[in-house]
Amino acid sequence: MPLDDTSPQLDALLLGTVLEMELSDRDHQVASKRYKLIPDHLQRPTSPIRQFMENALVYPQGSRAIGATIVHGADDDRFDLDAVLEFRTPIGWTPRRVLDELHVAFAGFPDVKKIERCTRCIQLQFAFMHLDVTPMDPDREPRPERVGEIYHSPDDRLDRRFRVNPYGFAQHFRSRITMPTRGFQDSVRDLRARMQIKDRLVVGNVMADADIDDLPEPIDPIRDAPQVIALKLMKRYLNLRYAKRDEKRPVSIYLSKIAAEVPLSPFGICAQLETYATELDRRMTRALESGRRPEERNPALWEENFNDRWPAHDREMTLFRSDLRHLITELQRARSSSLVDIRKIFDDLFGERVSEKTVRAYIDGLSSTAAASHYEHNKGFVANPAFVAAAPQRASQVSRAAPHHFHPGIRGE
């Protein structure tokens, strides 16, 4: 398995695939604004739960907290974001009542199309964006930072509460991520600017454009770390694999934890994704052979088991493992395929629409001006040398070749 070989052009396509699935800078601002509107809305004078919201705290959890948000892609261009809403449980309220009252209180939220009451959260559905707001009862002080209990209230079973610490996990995740070299980060920024990621999150009448443009926020640079890029590619791949199945899929937080545990590969993005998929495969195989299900814990709160809802059966692990093996096999095939065939492989792995745009962006970015080109010793041409130097410790040597012009001729003339 060529996990130890560079693949700069394949990496450029994988990176383009991720960028094509990202929120644009403006989308980030729209999302941030919606997070900020949550406490404002719940504290408004007519809010039925206003009295309990005085010290409410809202912050991102899940993909938004770790720079791994991507468009879902299987059904439509939709981003799924998550927030925690911390406030003390009003005396005498059951989990069911907390969720029901919150559901009512969100009525009239700016730009919202529909509001769903789920078993653990309230889902605010906007055009091209779902925002799951999970209420949490913070532990009494002194408490480990942001530990608390979330509510679980299904229709057909008893209410429950679970102790969690999503904030602590996000901090742990960030501490495990190795940022790529400056050159790699600059190249990603250039590619992002060239690709002109489209704005997907339209704002309606209630939230004016000025509200969004007023507060440009710095974008989290962690989104460009290869470990996070590999996580986003894996999520996209699984979104497509599970789209037509009636099966539970591996939970994102489990995938995130393992992504951060796979060290930064010096061989580039494809190798990062291959190593990550191989590590997940190894864990599934070990669990299946031992008859024990994985129990990945939150390092910031040991009692929180990320695998409490998945996997419930060996069948789910076998299915996931077969998906991982398919991904590994196809990436390996891409390494020894022509660009025409790579595009077909990417259609299958990440979706036709995305792969077509990615390849188009790649070829549109090539310059026909004669300039010094780069090549990797003993391997060959490198369109973007920064992609073979994501890790501070390089796995390859790159040099320049003199500028030249290709030229046709007839032998003997």
Next chain:
Amino acid sequence: MKAKPKKPRSVQVQLKRMEHRWPDLVPKLISGNRHIAWIGPLRGFQMKYKVAVIWEWQNPRSTPLVHVLDPPIIPRPGTDFIDLPHLNYDHQAPEDSALCLFDPDAREWDSTMLIADRIVPWASEWLHYYEVWHLDGVWRGSNAPGPISVGEILRQRQENADGTGV
């Protein structure tokens, strides 16, 4: 003081540099020891091609030629070898045509230069653009002034002979 003209690179220097930069391209003597052929893998867009870099070593002023052995280069569907961009076209055996990697009029190659530092990287670059060209028929690599394929050259000659050329 007038600079002394540079001498062609010796066979030892060329061999040593190739071994240093492209150790997987293995040299062997062919055609009655007249040529050195470095044979081995070279990356295109992503996949590796088996190529032969052939140089008439006893004539250091000769130009090295690069042939693609496996997988062989092929025209786009509905076209012919003559339409492949930037070939050193062999009209008797078009599939054996070498790659045309530099503009001789601009003196981009001469025998004082190193095969390992120019010809081989340029060949890899050619393969990269060849794969991109296969997608949509547009050559996105650099071009010397004039036609990009022998097919275009011959068509222009024909038009000039017919008096239909611009």
